[in-house]
Amino acid sequence: MPVIEWIDEFNIGIECIDSQHRQLVSMINNLYEVIRSNKDRHPAIKKSLDALIDYINVHFSLEQNFMDRICYPKRFEHVEIHKWISIQVVSLCDSYEKDKNSLLAEELFEFLSDWFVKHIKSEDLLIKSFLDQTKTQGY
């Protein structure tokens, strides 16, 4: 389970979104550290997950407001994807809460890190392309 390393390609060039993405990377990586620690880790995992879920919601709201503001044409699909991710994360967290199984915590970490990298590359970067396109068209 490798932690996420921030690479330049993750930058979409909108500072408020980029800084939240960096914060998400640090929180997802923190979850990994907590899962790996040997001590009584379940309260720490729970704390880390609660903070992450809150922050994911904060981030999705900001990104959604931004997409509305610039009238991004794919914003409705993008919002649906955010909703799907939130549902998956909450359901994985619930499963973990029920039996405090470390494997489920690892599964959660894998889901989050995988989601983060794929979502930025396949969806969030399209916002940047749209902005670049509108700039070159002189809007």
Ligand SMILES: [Fe+2]
């Ligand atoms: Fe997004």
Ligand SMILES: [Fe+2]
């Ligand atoms: Fe995002």
